[in-house]
Amino acid sequence: MKRQYNTRAIMASLLICGFVGMFSETALNIAMTNIMEVFQISAATAQWLTTGFLLTLGIIMPISGLLLQMFTTRQLFTGSLISLITGTLIAALAFNFEMLMFARVLQATGMALLLPLMFNTILVIYPPEKRGAAMGFVGLVIMFAPATGPTVGGLLIEFLSWHYIFWFSLPLLVIGLLIGLKYLENVTDVTKPRIDLLSVFLSTVGFGGVVFGFSKAGEGAEGWTSMGVITPIVVGLVALVLFILRQNFMNDPMMNMSVFKYPMYVVGLLLVLSCMLIIMSSMIILPMFLQTGARLSVFTAGLMLLPGSALNGILSPRMGSLFDKYGPKWLVIPGLVIVSAMLWFFTSLSPASSVAFIVALHIGLMVGVGMIWMPAQTNALNQLPPELYPHGTAVMNTLQQVIGAIGTAVAISILTSGMERYLHGSSSPTKQTEIANAMTAGSQNVFLFSMIIALIGLVMAFFIRRVVVNGETRKSIH
Known part of the structure; x- marks a missing residue:
């Protein structure tokens, strides 16, 4: 009972x-x-x-x-x-x-x-x-x-x-x-697992180093060539490799890597991370474009982004109910088609683009993301047996933070190089209109990058299938 x-x-x-x-x-x-x-x-x-x-x-x-x-x-x-x-x-x-x-x-x-x-x-x-x-x-x-x-x-x-x-x-x-x-x-039952201090140390250095390194690169001041960026990323990656190796050889691992043996968990995780990358790269660039490229106030830019994000939030429970009824495929695939299409339109954004056009594209993008994120995440976690729930959620939440830091850094980097390339060829690089045009050129490159990620996600989405949750299914996976 x-x-x-x-x-x-x-x-x-x-x-x-x-x-x-x-x-x-x-x-x-x-x-x-x-x-x-x-x-x-x-x-x-x-x-x-x-x-x-x-x-x-x-x-x-x-x-x-x-x-x-x-x-x-x-x-x-x-x-x-x-x-x-x-x-x-x-x-x-x-x-x-x-x-x-x-x-x-x-x-x-x-x-x-x-x-x-x-x-x-x-x-x-x-x-x-x-x-x-x-x-x-x-x-x-x-x-x-x-x-x-x-x-x-x-x-x-x-x-x-x-x-x-x-x-x-x-x-x-x-x-x-x-x-x-x-x-x-x-x-949940308290099992009092043994704490492996070396795992905790490797995890802290690994995930902390990668997030710190990418966050520093994302600041845009030092860039990727700085030792303050390269060193923590390299040290973090080495620590992560050692951390994963250690988890695989432990009877009672801190983060159980056997979650990756469940194919729908892996597919769902990759789709969630794709969404995170698209959201982080697009959502840091769009407000910057609206303020510098389109020369709108902070408050106006915030108001323009509100309808899309609000609609995403409001529709999220509805998407969840549709997932319960029809499964993930009929939401995730159309969602990725919509996201890819919106990002393609975003690549043609310019200071002359109307407010209504930008708001409409942002609404489309956020509705598309809403169709992907929760169905993919729920389907992924559904395939895990109850004893792996804590590990499945820990892996998913941690990797979202890491991808968030990477997405921000990569977006800022693409934006900066696009702006520099444009201004380098400009006859009056200090002119306000040229700076706005440079911001537009850099932003278009970021949206192109996001569109490529969305198209890769679309290919992955064809492999998603509904998880039937019963004892027999789980036995067949092991």
């Missing part, structure tokens, strides 16, 4: 907390210029508020599979919320950069624990035939919260100050914590 959970209350608690965590991440990005002026810091120093956040996620998420087995659901939830609430309060009160930086690390620690916990809890409390709809609501949080961040953040900065981004978040986190303490149950 399967235990009955108050799924609505549990989901409400996890979704409120997840939403606020994701919201404050992007809301702060739009406040960077403001923070640089207030604290008298350079762009490279301010960038650490984002790099430090990503780095903390990259270090903690790989050990989340281990933590999910070491602590009860309630213990992990409470720990993640205490970290999030403390970090948010310190950020709201921050009077110097160091204080804000410390707050960001605490917030990232909370999110690194909360996201894997959210996925794992859904896999346990919902039967396979209802997971698509539940994961759809997670999609609403993951896509809609970062989308509202720049718009709401822009409004708060315009009329109040950047501190209110965190004052706005604080009561919502407290409400989420109280609902969770009342209704969230311990849904």
Whole structure:
């Protein structure tokens, strides 16, 4: 007899907390210029508020599979919320950069624990035939919260100050914590696995080094040739190879690599990572193009991106229900066709492009991504047996952070080289119109890169098939 959970209350608690965590991440990005002026810091120093956040996620998420087995659901939830609430309060009160930086690390620690916990809890409390709809609501949080961040953040900065981004978040986190303490149950068994310190060290150096290296390259100031970029990436990759080798020879690995024996998990993971690469590369470039290429204000740019991201979030639960009914193929393949088509249109973007045209393309892109992400992710995790849920979610969440850092760095790199190439051939490279044209040329190259990734994803999508969740299927896979 399967235990009955108050799924609505549990989901409400996890979704409120997840939403606020994701919201404050992007809301702060739009406040960077403001923070640089207030604290008298350079762009490279301010960038650490984002790099430090990503780095903390990259270090903690790989050990989340281990933590999910070491602590009860309630213990992990409470720990993640205490970290999030403390970090948010310190950020709201921050009077110097160091204080804000410390707050960001605490917030990232909370999110690194909360996201894997959210996925794992859904896999346990919902039967396979209802997971698509539940994961759809997670999609609403993951896509809609970062989308509202720049718009709401822009409004708060315009009329109040950047501190209110965190004052706005604080009561919502407290409400989420109280609902969770009342209704969230311990849904997993605590197995107390042995902690292998060498695995933890290799994971920290490996994932941390790769994320840090790519994040530094993405800053655009030093570029790929800097030793500050090359060294951490090389050291990180070596550590990752050693980490993977060690996991394969351990009886009780920290991150169980046997998840890669499940073909639909691998296909789903690759499609999710393709989406992440497309989103990160497109979404960092589009606001830059709108502000520098099309010469629109920050607030206008934020408003233009809101309809597409909001629609993606709103449709996410619907996509999940369609997945439960029809399976992944009839959503993922059309989704990738739409994404590829939108990115092809984006490659012809220019300062003369109308606002309506850009908004329509962005809506199409985000709807397409919504058709791919959650169905691919849910189908992937459905193929795993329950004992591999913590490891499956840990691998997926960790690699998304790594790909996020890589996508950002590659996009900035393609944009910069495209701009430099254009300005090199220009007779008046300092002229405002020429800089706008250079931004357009660089942006078009990034959208072409994203389109190639989407087309590769489309080829992979033809291999996806619905996972039938029963004991017999799992026996046949081993």
